[in-house]
Amino acid sequence: MPSQDPIPALLSPNVSGHPYSSLTLITSTLGATTNWLLLRFVCAATKDKRHGAGHDILSNQVSSHKQRVVLVSWLRDGVWWRESGRKLGLDFQNVHLVDGLSCGLGLGAGGIADVEKAIIEAMKSKETLSDEGKVILVLDGLDFLLAATGYEVLGVLDMVGELREHVYSTVIATAADLPLSQSPTTPLEISHTAFVMSLAHQARSIMSVRGLDTGVAKDISGVLRVSKGGGESAGEGDVEESECLYYVGSDGGVKVFERGA
């Protein structure tokens, strides 16, 4: 059942209208991926601000210009993103896709500095096309670098901080499975937890996707919890904390609804 609007009404205040220099942390588990959510973020950023009117002062800051997105993914290749984006009617003209999976971004000898350079270059290349609008940086699977290369957590966090200074707002998706975020024991688990929790402290809002607590259901894919992060500061417009259920259809359409609805 393809929905007319790719962004469900319950989701729209959370995927658009982020204030300047904000960070949104999206966490997934093995049983519940965040691809659908990231696609909605990209969608919301590239589409005109239709939800702007009801969204008070924030929409003024965001302006009605189309925003440009730099999407860096380490877990899914460019073909997959284009294919899934097309289903949502996503216009890739304003999206710069850095395919970290195919080119092995960050796995070379240059280390973490390479990653930073590549992403900044990607941001610059878009700026020349049109100097209006703002850049939104979406990093998918950044935690992969921690696991694959053994970079210091601090190095990756510093890079994130550096990149955040170059863009309007940032969205980062990482895994937060039980061993990777709660009571870690091995060095990898500890550094992953430190990474995720440090980002949570910087984030304005945290969107956690997880499987249904009671098991698998036919018409529910999982639970989405939106909470306020540590980076929320007074006067930026509050993040409404909420928890709702979602269902991702086979055609890529998403329904988001309250419990019991």
Added chain:
Amino acid sequence: MSPLTLQHRRAHNLLLMQKLLSTRDASSPFTLVLDSVEQTAGPLARAWVRGAKASKTDVVFVAYESLKAPGDVSGFVKARGRDAEAVRGEIARVVVGSRRTLLILDSLYPLIMNPHPSLPLSSFLSSLTSPTTSLLAIYHTDVPLPSPSSTTTYAPTPLTLLRYLATTVLTTHSFSQTLARKRAAEKSRSGPLFGREEGKEGVLVGMGANDSRGCVIEMEYRRKSGRGIEEWFFLPELHRDDRIVLLDDHELYRRSDANEGTLEADGLGAESATFELELTEKQRRDREGVVLPYFDAQKGEGGGGGRILYDMGVEDDFDEEDEI
């Protein structure tokens, strides 16, 4: 808690906290703030900056993870990705020696993870403080540190060291979660768990985290004599006019225990019931007239121990196993 001691706490502890917030008289040279994602130290830092401004103290914000300072500060030192020595040089440049200054470190994690070889954390922090400079450092309790290596196995953990060095330790708690815990404790239930303690896969932050009404602060202040003062406060969000109050004085916190009591006493529950809970005068008299079995047992033949007094009724069968 007797009213007298509450009065005493209002007079002394609240005053102490206000003194700390305004960084007057170098009351606490090194304040350690322990926060978590459930309640970040952000509101506290903002209140601190405002208090320092009000008492004409310079504020220098040392940003390891923040992009911008909390409020209006006189100096901003970008410390991300730089080593301790360089940061110290930069701070020394910004701080004006003769003026009273408050230094705020927004995260101690980078300092702990990347210490200067010749400048351990404790000496770095103590080199920052001076008679005119006090320090407010934030430590995220939920960011785990790597397990100690073979050389540091017997050394105290950084958190232990920091707690030892600090002259004031402030721990932040979420207001709505504190209320929920108190309500549970009043009913002798085990407290609810939030965030990562929930034990649910994929949950990082609990519901009610970073309450927009304000945050709860647990203070541990060490006097020069060594005596510690502990107190809980409620710090309202800045845009509200309320001042900081004792947590016990907060309307919602106080009410939660009275609430349950009054609900039954006021007959609020009885009104909504469809049947009569009260006794009539006759029922009360009859009830007073009933002689309960233990009154019988106390008559005369005391010291008989645990005899069972039982009169068989007509409908009872004699059971051979009963030995009366």
